[in-house]
Amino acid sequence: KQEVTQIPAALSVPEGENLVLNCSFTDSAIYNLQWFRQDPGKGLTSLLLIQSSQREQTSGRLNASLDKSSGRSTLYIAASQPGDSATYLCAVISGKLIFGQGTELSVKP
């Protein structure tokens, strides 16, 4: 059974810092992996989708990598801003999405 784990559970950084969020999964037989942002009480906003044949995807200050063989993905956020404060979820895609528990990010001004 696929299990998705995110470390750390919470992270607090000063504004401007570069940071890395980690996601690991137990079964490498995935189609794709998707990173989401969730603001408190809100829905899920898709940030990046990495196909299983890809190693990374970039969007603005965000860069996501995927290493299927080791069952890991990272989300790199450059030059963090207070507006980046949210919970970040990764989900592996095998038809349905299987989510990690999220990393709650707080960026202090």
Place this chain on the structure above:
Amino acid sequence: EPEVTQTPSHQVTQMGQEVILRCVPISNHLYFYWYRQILGQKVEFLVSFYNNEISEKSEIFDDQFSVERPDGSNFTLKIRSTKLEDSAMYFCASKVDHSNQPQHFGDGTRLSIL
């Protein structure tokens, strides 16, 4: 940009009552999903729906749950006899086709069972 819309945003229901959560997927999308998130827990898959039938469902999706696409635009989740543990945020998602395109999520319906 087209989006998935869900109504109501918050539903309060007495235990044992039936509830219907409504979703309008993006208009040209063919695959539809329901997920739920109990407060403080992971987002969990409930069911996927394609071509007017369930394509996959989780262990959570028992006989109390059903889904329907009653017309060309709505996609509904019905809980027949609600329990306290059904209290959660319910998310609808849709995807354009079977390719490597992302699922698009609505803002969710917060269901509170009293």
